[in-house]
Amino acid sequence: MLSRTLLCLAVASASMPLLADTVWLKNGDKLSGKITVFDGGKLLIQTDYAGAIPIDWKQVKTLESDQQLLVKQDAYTGEKAKALQAAEDGKVTLANGDAPKTVELASIQQILKPKPVVEDLVWKGNIDAALDYQRAEKDTDDYDVDFKTSARHGRWRHTAEGEYNREFQDDVVSADNWRLEYSLDRFITDKWFWQGRLNYKRDKVEDLARQRVVGTGPGYQFWDDELGAFSLGSLLNRTDYEYRDGGTDNFYSVAMKWDYNRYLIGKRVEFFTNGEVGKPLSGVADYAYDAEMGLRYKVTDWASLNLKAEKDVIEGTEDSDLSKTRYTAGFGVTW
Structure with missing residues (x-):
């Protein structure tokens, strides 16, 4: 039997x-x-x-x-x-x-794969690291680590990102800065959302030593699927600048923020760009621009090689303008 x-x-x-x-x-x-x-x-x-x-x-x-x-x-x-x-x-x-x-x-x-606009829980992110050693007339050592992660639950989306950069030239520190940002989005409809954002930057070398930004405003999610995502947001920001000589500025500004990524060639290659351009409502500066753009190539399901360009500009301040451009290549993990 x-x-x-x-x-x-x-x-x-x-x-x-x-x-x-x-x-x-x-x-x-x-x-x-x-x-x-x-x-x-x-x-x-x-x-x-x-x-x-x-x-x-x-x-x-x-x-x-x-x-x-x-x-x-x-x-x-x-x-x-x-x-x-x-x-x-x-x-x-x-x-x-x-x-x-x-x-x-x-x-x-x-x-x-069909992806509902509102998932019960979706968590994704990446960590990129870059090291650059140059031995020439001036010896240069450059270290850069950045991360970005987002979690979505119901109609709420949490996003956190940060970066640390330190550079030496002939054993003298020529760059030493870090930044952190947190944003909270509440989806009103399948596409429209309202965002609140906190941002802090610390620079131990440049004249502009600290930047603090608190902002809020509406945004629109054009798409978010297996091949990438694209969103635009408009923000009303309160910004505080603190300079190395003790001077301070604070003002309100309007800004446009974007976040775009796209997978290509069977999801082997990812193109990404994100950033923000803002205009102060007073005469403290003409404009501010902070953006990055790059490529990631997936070596395995979780490991990737990356190339990235970053631009950080503040024009028209009374104390000191800021203009920095960086190019990095490195290794990262993605989930």
Whole structure:
């Protein structure tokens, strides 16, 4: 009796379909795993035996998946498919209950995992480190570490970021500064949110020794999905400057803040830029600009190489203007 029961269980298990996606190639090969994303002509499939494999979309004959996926045939709209079913060569069927739809693979621009605008809990971030040693007429040692992380729960989003930079020239400190920022967003609708922000910068070398900013204002989230995110925010800020000679300035300003990142080439490469440009409402300065832009290349699922350019400008102050540009290359982790 026991042996008969075990035999029935074995037969039932063998007859159950494996919950794995399958991609058939034009050369006759077949890959099984989990489809992650299709973008930029590359289909990314995660496998247990070889990690993430990018596949040239032109080499795909058909595919199937048990996942719910968003299939986009243009840049703006998409169709949620409960599953993908294999079809004839060069096509795939979008399974949607009683109304399946077969489309040409060539007509598909993107395949993404549908991501609700409001997640119960989403946590992501990165830490980048860069070291630069130069031995020439002037010996230079440069150390830079920065991080950014965000957590979203319901209609609330918390974002924290910071950076530390220290540079020596011939054993003399030529740069020593750090900054911290925290922002809290409350989503009013799926796209519109209200933001509160705190920012503090400390510089032990430049004439402008301390900057403190408290701001609030509305923002708009254009998108936030598997391929990246883009948001704009407008802020009314209260800013305090403290100079090394003891002088101080405080004023109100209006500012525009942006945060953009985009994954390319099957999520192997990430382009990112974020920053803020502000205009004081009094004559204490003409404008302030603080931004960064760069690329990350994923070596593994969690490790990356990065190139980054940073610009920090304050123009039109009575005591001392600020203009700094930095270029770094380093190693980082992403989650």
